Amino acid sequence: MLGTVLTVTAGATVATPVAGLLARRAIVRSGNADRLRINSNHGIDEQSYVTIGGLDHWLSIRGEDRANPVTVELHGGPGSSNSILAGVSRDWERHVTLVRWDMRGTGKTLRRSGADNQGDLTFDQLVQDAVDVVEHVRERLGVRRVVLMGCSFGSAIAMRIARSRPDLVAAYVGADQKIFDGGRDTSDYYATLDRLEQAGKKKELATVREMGPDQRAWSAEQFSNFSRFASASDPHTFAAMKSVVMKSLWYSPLHSLREIIIFFKSFMVSAPVLPSTAFLDDWADGTRFEIPFFVVQGACDLVNTPARARTFFDDVQAPVKESTLIEDTGHFAVYKRPEIFLDFLLTRVLPALLGTRHPAPGSKRDTEPALRTCxxxxxxxxxxxxxxxxxxxxxxxxxxxxxxxxxxxxxxxxxxxxxxxxxxxxxxxxxxxxxxxxxxxxxxxxxxxxxxxxxxxxxxxxxxxxxxxxxxxxxxxxxxxxxxxxxxxxxxxxxxx
Incomplete structure (x- = not known):
C-alpha cells in the first residue's frame, strides 16, 4: 500500500555515502540482533517455512515464555511485511508469544518462490491462508485459540476470521483498523484531493481526479496510486514511515540487502488483491462477534480514519469491546508508540482471555480458565x-x-x-x-x-x-x-x- 512513499524515503536515506552507511548499518544490526536474542529456557524463537495452500509461507514465532498467550499478527499492505518491526515490538514478546507471517506476495514468502509462483493473489485466498496459518500455530504451540491482531489491511482479513471462526480466536485486536463499506463513503477520496491541492501537488491531484470517487471502477494501479498519495499527504503517517518503518527495515538483523529490495517489490506484486476489496462491506457481513473485540487507532490517522473505525465499532456487538486512540500518531500508531499498545494489551486485552489453551487430560486446566497472569x-x-x-x-x-x-x-x-x-x-x-x-x-x-x-x-x-x-x-x-x-x-x- 505504501511502497512508493517508502521508496521515496529510501532514496533520501541512501544519499549518504554508501561505505559509511553500510558500516553504520552493520554496527546497529549487530546490536539489534543482541537485543532480539531470546535466552529464556521457556522461550521460543523459530523462523521457518510452512506449506500452506500449495506455497511455502514464512512464519516467525517468538516469545520469552511458551506459556504466554499466543498472538498471531496479520500485516498490512497488502505486501507490507511486519517482520521488519521485530525490534520495535521486542517488549511485547515478554508477555505474549508473537507469531508473524509474510503473506503470499510478500517479503520472505515472495523471495522463496518468486513473483510468478505466488498462486492465487486474491482477498479470499489471503483469508483462507490466514485461517490455515492459525490452524498451524494452534497445532504447533498446543493452544486452542489465539489473539488475532490485524494491522491496517490485515485487520480486514483478521476481522472476517474473528467473526466467522470464534473457535480459533480468543480475542480480536484491530490496529489501524480498515473498514470497508461497499464504496458508500467517499470522504477519504475528497479529503485526499483537498490535501493534494493544499500541498500544490498538481500531477498527483490530476491523477486522483481522473480516477473519480467510485473505487469499484479502479484498477490495481489506481488503488496503488491513491494509497501512495493518501499516505504521503498525511504528515503523521509520513513521519512514522521515516522514523519507524524505514529505520526498522534498514537496521533489521533479519533482512539482507536483497530482502530490502524484495520489501518494496512486495507492494507491486500484491496490488492485484486490491480491486476486489472495493465491493466488501463490513456492515453487510455482520457486526456481531462472539469474542472480545478491541480497536487501537492513531488519533491523527488520515489513511484509515478513526472516525470510520469508530462508526463501525459503535455498531459492534461483542461480550467485551473497547476502542482507544493513541494521541499524536497517524498510521502505524502501535509501532510509533509500542509502549502504549503494550499497556493496552496487558490491562485490557489479555485479562479478557479465558480458556485459550488445550487442557491436558485430568489437569486443573479442565476446570480453571487458562489466563496468563502478570x-x-x-x-x-x-x-x-x-x-x-x-x-x-x-x-x-x-x-x-x-x-x-x-x-x-x-x-x-x-x-x-x-x-x-x-x-x-x-x-x-x-x-x-x-x-x-x-x-x-x-x-x-x-x-x-x-x-x-x-x-x-x-x-x-x-x-x-x-x-x-x-x-x-x-x-x-x-x-x-x-x-x-x-x-x-x-x-x-x-x-x-
Whole structure:
C-alpha cells in the first residue's frame, strides 16, 4: 500500500555515502540482533517455512515464555511485511508469544518462490491462508485459540476470521483498523484531493481526479496510486514511515540487502488483491462477534480514519469491546508508540482471555480458565527467626485465574508471588505470620487514584495519602487485604519484628 512513499524515503536515506552507511548499518544490526536474542529456557524463537495452500509461507514465532498467550499478527499492505518491526515490538514478546507471517506476495514468502509462483493473489485466498496459518500455530504451540491482531489491511482479513471462526480466536485486536463499506463513503477520496491541492501537488491531484470517487471502477494501479498519495499527504503517517518503518527495515538483523529490495517489490506484486476489496462491506457481513473485540487507532490517522473505525465499532456487538486512540500518531500508531499498545494489551486485552489453551487430560486446566497472569514482585524482610506464609488468590469476573499460591518465606527474603494487573480484579492477599508483635506493611502504588475499597480481616487497615494500606496484625494471627484495585497496581510487603 505504501511502497512508493517508502521508496521515496529510501532514496533520501541512501544519499549518504554508501561505505559509511553500510558500516553504520552493520554496527546497529549487530546490536539489534543482541537485543532480539531470546535466552529464556521457556522461550521460543523459530523462523521457518510452512506449506500452506500449495506455497511455502514464512512464519516467525517468538516469545520469552511458551506459556504466554499466543498472538498471531496479520500485516498490512497488502505486501507490507511486519517482520521488519521485530525490534520495535521486542517488549511485547515478554508477555505474549508473537507469531508473524509474510503473506503470499510478500517479503520472505515472495523471495522463496518468486513473483510468478505466488498462486492465487486474491482477498479470499489471503483469508483462507490466514485461517490455515492459525490452524498451524494452534497445532504447533498446543493452544486452542489465539489473539488475532490485524494491522491496517490485515485487520480486514483478521476481522472476517474473528467473526466467522470464534473457535480459533480468543480475542480480536484491530490496529489501524480498515473498514470497508461497499464504496458508500467517499470522504477519504475528497479529503485526499483537498490535501493534494493544499500541498500544490498538481500531477498527483490530476491523477486522483481522473480516477473519480467510485473505487469499484479502479484498477490495481489506481488503488496503488491513491494509497501512495493518501499516505504521503498525511504528515503523521509520513513521519512514522521515516522514523519507524524505514529505520526498522534498514537496521533489521533479519533482512539482507536483497530482502530490502524484495520489501518494496512486495507492494507491486500484491496490488492485484486490491480491486476486489472495493465491493466488501463490513456492515453487510455482520457486526456481531462472539469474542472480545478491541480497536487501537492513531488519533491523527488520515489513511484509515478513526472516525470510520469508530462508526463501525459503535455498531459492534461483542461480550467485551473497547476502542482507544493513541494521541499524536497517524498510521502505524502501535509501532510509533509500542509502549502504549503494550499497556493496552496487558490491562485490557489479555485479562479478557479465558480458556485459550488445550487442557491436558485430568489437569486443573479442565476446570480453571487458562489466563496468563502478570508476575508482580513482592518483597518481605523478616526479623531473625521469623517466618510468614503469603497466599495470592486472584480472581476476575468471579472466576479464579489459578489456584491460590502460598509461599513460605524465611529470614532470607525476598520472594515473588503472582498477582494480576487489572482494573476490576479482586485480589485477596493473605499473610499468616508468627512472632510476637509481628507487623506487616502492604504498600499499594498505582498510577490511578481511583476509589479503593479496602477491607481487612483480623487486622487494622488504614488508607494513607500515598495510596498505601498499613496492615497491622498481632503475633500468631493473620490478615487479608482485598481489592478491587485500580490499574497497574504494584504490591510490596515488608515484615518487621
Amino acid at each position: 508476575p508482580i514482585p513482592l518483597k518481605m524482610r523478616l526479623p531473625r527467626g521469623g517466618s510468614v506464609n503469603l497466599t495470592a488468590d486472584p480472581t476476575i469476573m468471579g472466576q479464579r485465574l489459578r489456584a491460590p499460591k502460598s509461599v513460605p518465606v524465611d529470614s532470607q527474603g525476598p520472594f515473588a508471588a503472582v498477582v494480576v494487573r487489572r482494573a476490576d480484579l479482586d485480589v485477596r492477599l493473605r499473610c499468616d505470620g508468627d512472632g510476637e508483635g509481628a507487623r506487616h506493611l502492604v504498600g499499594v502504588q498505582s498510577a490511578s487514584e481511583a476509589d479503593r475499597r479496602w477491607t481487612g480481616s483480623a487486622c487494622l487497615v488504614r488508607r494513607l495519602l500515598t495510596g498505601s494500606a498499613d496492615v497491622s496484625m498481632p503475633g500468631a494471627s493473620s490478615g487479608a487485604l482485598a481489592g478491587p484495585f485500580s490499574d497497574r497496581t504494584v504490591f510490596a510487603a515488608q515484615h518487621t519484628g
